[in-house]
Amino acid sequence: MAEAATSSMRKIKRKNRSLKTQDPELDRLESLPWNSSLPQQDEQDDSSFSLFTGSNELEGGFLSLEEIDEADYGLNIPDPENHDRKHNSKQNKKLNEQKQNSTCSDGETVNDESSKSKVKKKKKKKSKDAKENQKVQHSNTAVDADVKDGVEEESFDETEYYAWNELRLHPLLMKAIHKLGFKEPTPIQKACIPAAAHQGKDVIGAAETGSGKTLAFGLPILQRLLEEREKAANVVGEKGEEVEKYASTGLLRSLIIAPTRELALQVTDHLKAVAKYINVRVTPIVGGILAEKQERLLKARPEIVVGTPGRLWELMSSGEKHLVELHSLSFFVLDEADRMVQNGHFKELQSIIDMLPMSNISSENNSQDAQSCVTVSSVQRKKRQTLVFSATVALSADFRKKLKRSSIQKKQPSTDSLDSIETLSERAGMRPNAAIIDLTNPSILAAKIEESFIECTEDDKDAHLYYILTVHGQGRTIVFCTSIAALRHISSILRILGVNVWTLHAQMQQRARLKAMDRFREKENGILVATDVAARGLDIPGIKTVVHYQLPHSAEVYVHRSGRTARASAEGCSIALISPKDTSKFASLCKSFSKDTFQRFPLENSYMPEILKRLSLARQIDKITRKDSQEKAEQSWFDRNASSVDLVTENYDSEEEQVNKHRQKKASSKKLKNLQTELSMLISRPLQSKTFSHRYLAGAGVTPLVQEQLQELARQKLSDRKGAVFGKKGKLVVIGQDCVDALHALRSAGEEVRMDIKDSTGRQRNAVSSKRKRKEEKTRLRDQRKKKKRDVNQDDE
Numbered sequence: 001m002a003e004a005a006t007s008s009m010r011k012i013k014r015k016n017r018s019l020k021t022q023d024p025e026l027d028r029l030e031s032l033p034w035n036s037s038l039p040q041q042d043e044q045d046d047s048s049f050s051l052f053t054g055s056n057e058l059e060g061g062f063l064s065l066e067e068i069d070e071a072d073y074g075l076n077i078p079d080p081e082n083h084d085r086k087h088n089s090k091q092n093k094k095l096n097e098q099k100q101n102s103t104c105s106d107g108e109t110v111n112d113e114s115s116k117s118k119v120k121k122k123k124k125k126k127s128k129d130a131k132e133n134q135k136v137q138h139s140n141t142a143v144d145a146d147v148k149d150g151v152e153e154e155s156f157d158e159t160e161y162y163a164w165n166e167l168r169l170h171p172l173l174m175k176a177i178h179k180l181g182f183k184e185p186t187p188i189q190k191a192c193i194p195a196a197a198h199q200g201k202d203v204i205g206a207a208e209t210g211s212g213k214t215l216a217f218g219l220p221i222l223q224r225l226l227e228e229r230e231k232a233a234n235v236v237g238e239k240g241e242e243v244e245k246y247a248s249t250g251l252l253r254s255l256i257i258a259p260t261r262e263l264a265l266q267v268t269d270h271l272k273a274v275a276k277y278i279n280v281r282v283t284p285i286v287g288g289i290l291a292e293k294q295e296r297l298l299k300a301r302p303e304i305v306v307g308t309p310g311r312l313w314e315l316m317s318s319g320e321k322h323l324v325e326l327h328s329l330s331f332f333v334l335d336e337a338d339r340m341v342q343n344g345h346f347k348e349l350q351s352i353i354d355m356l357p358m359s360n361i362s363s364e365n366n367s368q369d370a371q372s373c374v375t376v377s378s379v380q381r382k383k384r385q386t387l388v389f390s391a392t393v394a395l396s397a398d399f400r401k402k403l404k405r406s407s408i409q410k411k412q413p414s415t416d417s418l419d420s421i422e423t424l425s426e427r428a429g430m431r432p433n434a435a436i437i438d439l440t441n442p443s444i445l446a447a448k449i450e451e452s453f454i455e456c457t458e459d460d461k462d463a464h465l466y467y468i469l470t471v472h473g474q475g476r477t478i479v480f481c482t483s484i485a486a487l488r489h490i491s492s493i494l495r496i497l498g499v500n501v502w503t504l505h506a507q508m509q510q511r512a513r514l515k516a517m518d519r520f521r522e523k524e525n526g527i528l529v530a531t532d533v534a535a536r537g538l539d540i541p542g543i544k545t546v547v548h549y550q551l552p553h554s555a556e557v558y559v560h561r562s563g564r565t566a567r568a569s570a571e572g573c574s575i576a577l578i579s580p581k582d583t584s585k586f587a588s589l590c591k592s593f594s595k596d597t598f599q600r601f602p603l604e605n606s607y608m609p610e611i612l613k614r615l616s617l618a619r620q621i622d623k624i625t626r627k628d629s630q631e632k633a634e635q636s637w638f639d640r641n642a643s644s645v646d647l648v649t650e651n652y653d654s655e656e657e658q659v660n661k662h663r664q665k666k667a668s669s670k671k672l673k674n675l676q677t678e679l680s681m682l683i684s685r686p687l688q689s690k691t692f693s694h695r696y697l698a699g700a701g702v703t704p705l706v707q708e709q710l711q712e713l714a715r716q717k718l719s720d721r722k723g724a725v726f727g728k729k730g731k732l733v734v735i736g737q738d739c740v741d742a743l744h745a746l747r748s749a750g751e752e753v754r755m756d757i758k759d760s761t762g763r764q765r766n767a768v769s770s771k772r773k774r775k776e777e778k779t780r781l782r783d784q785r786k787k788k789k790r791d792v793n794q795d796d797e
């Protein structure tokens, strides 16, 4: 079997050699060794992206590229020659056609034909070889049997995936990437994969929201697992031993920690999608799900665990076997790392980190661990890599210098809390020559998101939110609130107004949280009202608009909130509702983004009278129903407590009081009914402006002639309505602003506003200082009065 494998490898080597051309780029690619395909870069200054080059720190070695034939995996990875051939084919096509027509007896053309048939034969042979190789590899590798059985050639445009070649990913990973349709790696993936997967480096990665950071750490993990398995299988194959027991070690190889449950579940799904063709188990361990159920999942001994700190620590501290066998860990990953160090929320994370074996100790030095690790093969005993990622990793210049000077301390037992990414990384065992890959721009805002604001009073925020959702509600929208009270208020008002919204906050049951997310995902124009629990990492396609109903407490959270839109190649916009009390906060946000202009979101005020009418009704309905349900809740609380101590409750109200109460109740329910009827009549017809906006129509690409016709229709409809609101002609649909989504409205009519950052921060400073002065004056006067009183008392005595 081993012989067959070696002979097929020889064939592949010959084949590769025969493909060589004089192309310098191809020569360069071919000369790159499998395990250090990183494009060499000069070290750059502190602020820019820099990759540290250096010796490969992984022990155990890798398979060389020549030892792997993509065809074994039912996939043709594009090769540079192919790429060039395809690339040039369009230009040459015409020429060839001419040649064929004019020189059918020409020797060159015949040669061409024969070379074509040779290529065809070669291709056939390659596919035959591939099938044979696959049979050999089937027993030699630990990849999923399902995949190995079907050698279907995937038909896709090879040149489209050419950009991945440089990253030298395993063909089975490439197959999954192709399936996902990711034509090229994102910049953060391009930068991280060579460093983490091929150079075995620790990485601190920062790149804007939605830029593909999950795969930037996910692919290196899977790549390394695959390489180790194949290496182990080859070693064992050579020795002629049984292979199956090396297929999956059942050891914990990678621990990924994320700050929220939803994010941990999402990362799990993302990794599963890319590990589709390999037998790697990825398991989420998050709170809100029965711990026993998760313990059962861990019994399957997944190689990759993605979890939140709380539940992970709960299981680890109770001695869960799979999770405490940390000697086998090859990757320790912190996603959204800066969130982990905030508010002292993550004591558990500190405990988990303290449990990691003293970093990067090889098996020889860790004999005790090695003894308990009976199934781990020598190729798997490598150094642990630490990967730390976020869109807002705020690294101090000092820390970068420390990394460059290679002066990071080895993990020391310490009682310090993890209050910065620096300490967190150091304590997790980050090695001195870690690669810092910082692709964020100075403003840390994602470049593709159009940021805007609406100035209004606190009271008018509801009206403006309703305006955005109804007039520009195309695509999914997330509305962010800072407090749960505000979330409850706005979601209740919107529901009364007939707007279907889902809510997400930390006080909800996990099942309800997941359900809300699912429902939101399902609806093309879904609306989610959420607290900052949804601010980080959530990747839901089609979110076109993010509304900041209340401003967050920090610039980082603002960036993450806005980053729920315009992900991957999509576009989107963010709208902040700014009341007078938000102005100084907004100014300091602008300052931290070094942004001196923001766009004012365009409003069509002619909608407002109708919106305010509806809103007023909705608020009255909300008030009555709240009062009602509060009374009911109080009564049932009273009854429950009374019955728990065997008390019989009696009504001590006089008859008159009882009658009055009854009357009030009846009146209130009648009022409620009337309000509801009036509101439902209003919302049964589309919200319409009294005028017609040319700017929106132009923004939507409507020609002047069509604009004129639409305007005429609108006029007609409005005049019809005066006579008979629900007449036949009332069914005529007027195309207005509500056909333009928020982003297009902003692009076509947004107004660039200069944010006078200095001025407003100056105003803020003045306000603070005058507040302080007033307080001091008050204290002085109080002291004076007290002194006077004392003096009078003394005089009396």
Ligand SMILES: Nc1ncnc2c1ncn2[C@@H]1O[C@H](COP(=O)(O)OP(=O)(O)OP(=O)(O)O)[C@@H](O)[C@H]1O
Pocket: 181, 182, 183, 184, 185, 186, 189, 207, 208, 209, 210, 211, 212, 213, 214, 215, 390, 391, 536, 537, 538, 539, 563, 564, 567, 568, 569
């Ligand atoms: N190479 C790629 N080509 C196209 N899309 C990609 C690629 N890599 C990842 N994506 C997609 O981009 C989206 C965003 O990826 P991901 O969630 O990893 O972003 P992120 O940088 O972690 O964002 P955040 O900072 O908000 O957490 C996902 O839908 C993912 O499937």
